[in-house]
Amino acid sequence: MSSVDLLKASAAPVLLVGVDFGLPHFDANLEELGLLAQTAGMEPVARITCKRKAPDAALFVGSGKADEIRTLAQMHGAVEVLFDQSLSPAQQRNLERHLELPVNDRTLLILEIFAQRARSHEGKLQVELAKLQYVSTRLVRRWSHLERQTGGIGARGGPGEKQIELDRRMIGDAIKRTQERLVKVKRQRSTQRRQRERRDTFNISLVGYTNAGKSTLFNALVKARAYAADQLFATLDTTTRQLYLADAQRSVSLSDTVGFIRDLPHGLVDAFQATLQEAIDADLLIHVVDASNADFPEQMAQVERVLLEIGAADIPQILVFNKLDSLSADRRPALLSDQYEVSGHLLPRLFVSAKSGEGVSHLRSVLAAKVLATPLAMTPDPSVELPDVMP
CATH class of the missing domain: 3.40.50.11060 (GTPase HflX, N-terminal domain)
Structure with a gap:
């Protein structure tokens, strides 16, 4: 084995x-x-x-x-x-x-884990590419079959091609095929984004460390049924829904993206560029933080590093400190809305419990204020719901 x-x-x-x-x-x-x-x-x-x-x-x-x-x-x-x-x-x-x-x-x-959890066609392709790129660096005579083959039929001697060279070429071909298939998926994604842009939709993306509760908050906001569980990388595929904000009297596009983690393999950052594109193209990021985790400052720093790497560091952010229901009475904040410094900038911070719903209505009001502060040419019909981005 x-x-x-x-x-x-x-x-x-x-x-x-x-x-x-x-x-x-x-x-x-x-x-x-x-x-x-x-x-x-x-x-x-x-x-x-x-x-x-x-x-x-x-x-x-x-x-x-x-x-x-x-x-x-x-x-x-x-x-x-x-x-x-x-x-x-x-x-x-x-x-x-x-x-x-x-x-x-x-x-x-x-x-x-990504290979086990990917459900969509794009997610599976992205994982396949990342694994192929990882395996391509491991061909260092690790397996017993990587010895030099003999020459072909009728050869009187002379070494054949090394098995390691055959493996490397096959993996290289597989990487190329997977990249070509991903280009087609990215093109489809780009078409869907242009459709949203023609509707003049305000785009919001949920980002954050894995298991911070992004999918649970997504479900609470849009009444969706995206998979959510108390585990790392519970969901990998980006899901987009229309969120109607009554205070703004218009809909926005809300996307739930893959969670980040410390030392995320660079191959995954590259391979998941199409998925993370939802964050890059967003008008506003909701950075979800697990307020019950003592290491949340380091987790926030890791998310900021990835956002910088993918070119999304300058997009406006709202910090949502989730899992308020998990905080003991002595750790519960006096104010459920304040400001928090990130990379030298003060950002609005809200405390919520996506699980119990506490603070979610206030988050809706804050989002509506952000939308109203960004005038758009036209207001889409709130009764029209966009399909999932992922097939």
């Missing part, structure tokens, strides 16, 4: 490993990696962390710590080792030989 197959196994026991290089966002308890593992259908049975000034070139953690990881994995019956950081192909190969277990990193784990 390959390491990728193991990721799909139900409740496979895994050992979690994190290395502290002195970065401020280091998760000492490996809580997020554990949630990612559980989301992918695995069961963390042990965790181990260590400190280093820099990664070991060969084994990432050094030979002594690698021995400790092997002993701990054997003790707990782990069938795989997951690292919270990205590993180079050589480090991954060397660790597998040293530990005698499949080794994977945070990047592949996120890719596998």
Whole structure:
């Protein structure tokens, strides 16, 4: 069974490993990696962390710590080792030989979750492209079949083409085909956006860290039935609905986008450019924050980094601190509406509970005020509902 197959196994026991290089966002308890593992259908049975000034070139953690990881994995019956950081192909190969277990990193784990959760045609294509790009960097004689083939029929010797070269060419061809198919999907998306622009629709996109409650808030605002669950990456596909704002007496277009996460693989950022285009083209972003999470400042910073990377950093924002119902009485804010500084700018902040509905009506009023402050040429018919963006 390959390491990728193991990721799909139900409740496979895994050992979690994190290395502290002195970065401020280091998760000492490996809580997020554990949630990612559980989301992918695995069961963390042990965790181990260590400190280093820099990664070991060969084994990432050094030979002594690698021995400790092997002993701990054997003790707990782990069938795989997951690292919270990205590993180079050589480090991954060397660790597998040293530990005698499949080794994977945070990047592949996120890719596998995306592969499991993608439902739309576009989402599946985007995940396929990201996985192909990831695998293309791992062809470093990791598998036993990557040895030089013999010459063709009738050949008197002379080496044939290496299997690794055949694999690389096949993966390259698959990447090209997938990119071509994505271009067609992007073209369809662009047509849908132009239709909305002709209606002069005000576009709003929900963005935020994964599991901040974007889909639950989306459902509360538009009375939709988008899938929402208390787990990482519960939904991956962008859904767009018309939201009627009574105070503005007009409809706006509201999109629920994929959640962001720390160290999101760059391949996914590139591959999901079409999905994130909804955020890039928005007139207003609703940045949804999990107010009950103690690490919300770091999560907000991660979202801002991705927005900067995709060219959406300058779009006006409203901060919505969600999960008000999960805050204890001593943590509950005195005011449900104030301002919060982000990157040197004061942004309007609202506290809501998408689950109970508290504060949602006030959010509607704030959105209506934003729309009225941005005059548009024509008002669309609120009875007309746009279809989902995703097929």
